[in-house]
Structure formats: structure tokens, C-alpha cells
Amino acid sequence: MSGFKSLKKRRRIQIIAVTFVALAGATALAGYAMRDGINYFRSPTQVAEAPPEPDEVFRLGGLVEDGSLVRGQGTQISFRVTDGSYEIPVIYDGILPDLFEENQGMIGQGRYINGTFEAIEILAKHDEDYQPRELTKALEEAGHPVDPAAADGAAVTN
Template identity: 65%
Template structure:
């Protein structure tokens, strides 16, 4: 009788471990497209990601680089003060998007151009995404705004 109880416990524990492994694998599989890593223009220039990897890039929109062509594709450069990455986007830009301001884009780096599927801009004159601030500070370009 004791051997049967011990065997049943081992079976229950084994089933629980297998269920935990399967559920963890399913959660990881479901989240694989929802996790986008942030990269600065310097990181993209130093180690270009594969064309299939979706990631976020952030920095300042380079002055004089914003252009809209006949096909309504928007192109501009994003910089962190050290490296520059060309960005192409087809869609409507946020109202606060402008040259010299912070931005974050989600997309893929294809043939040397970041093909953005989404562009985010700062929401007021003092806000900049934390990742962008960190990347700019790393390059020695970021300056704190005066006043509180």
C-alpha cells in the first residue's frame, strides 16, 4: 500500500512539472512578438540587427532631414549624437513630431534603413522617453532642461 501512494505522488509531481514546462513554453511563444528591445542609433550602427527582428529605436530627429515624397512616405534621420540611422515611415506622424525633438520608432532594419511601423513623439516640451535620455547621456549629448 505504501509503495502505491509513493508511486502516485511521483506521478502527480511529474505531471505538475511537465505542465509547468509546457505552460512556460506557451507563454514564451505567445510573447515572442510582443517583446521589442530598444536600441540607440549607435547600437544599430555597431551591430545591425537581422532584417526579421522587430525592435525600437530612439533618439533625436536630425535637423534638415525630414522629407515627404510623392508616395507620402516620410523619411528622416534619427541620431544620438554619435551615429545616424535613416528612417522610412508610411503613415500619419504624431502632431508633436518635429526636427530636433525626441522620438521612438518600432520597426525593422532592412538594407540600411529602419522601416518604421509606428512612430511616437514626445507629448510635451519637456518629456523624452527614458531609453532615449539614457542613450543620449551615454553619448554625452543630453542636457537637462532648465527649470522645474
């Protein structure tokens, strides 16, 4: 009878060990799959004070600086993004969102290479009262007041 109990106990320990190994493996696989999907948000001040590595993909957000928008050949465009404290030059080759314009909020995804943010994607706000949470926070940290209705990260309908 005691051999039966020790066999049950050993089987239970084996099941628990296999469960932990499977859970650790699943967690490792999920982390590996998401390694390229995690993009950190940075303001121009954060980029200027601690420039990221050239191979790091991240999101840069701020306001498109007035008078900085320059259209090149085809779909090439350059502009500066500011949070009121620092300006970061941006280059982008692609079709911009319809609502993209100067003095408006934007978030771009890309890399910071040789002092220029090379965007692979540009997002613009979608109505006059919307502002991404990250952009709102960055502007507030830079000492710029933000409309409380726009700070909830969702569109406000009138």
C-alpha cells in the same frame, strides 16, 4: 499496509511529475506567444556598430535630426534619427503623431534594411518634459547631458 504507503508515495511522485510537465508546457506556450511581442530598443550608435538582421523587428530611438524631415507623396516621410554620434535614415508611410517634429525625441518600431530603418510605427514624446527612459540612456551614453526632470520616463507636470 506497506503496499498502501508505496501506492501513496507513487501517486505523490506522479502528481509532482505532472505538475512539472504542465508548468514547463505553460512556460513554453507563454514564450512562444511572446516571441513577436518582444522588441528590443537600440540607439543609432548601437544600430550603426552592430546592424541587426533585416527580419528583426526592434525599436530605434533618438532625436529627429534638424533639417532632415522630407515629406513625400501622401503619407510617406523620411528623416534621420541621431543620438549625437550616428545618424540613421528612417522611412515611414503613415500618419505621424501630432507632436512629431525636428529636434524632438522619437521612438520608431520597424526593421533595418539596406542601411535604412523602415518604420511600421512612430511614437513621439507627448509633452516638453517627457523623454523615454531608453532614449535618455542612449543619449547619456553618447555623451549628451539630459535634463534630470525628463529622465524619469514619465511626464513632469508643471
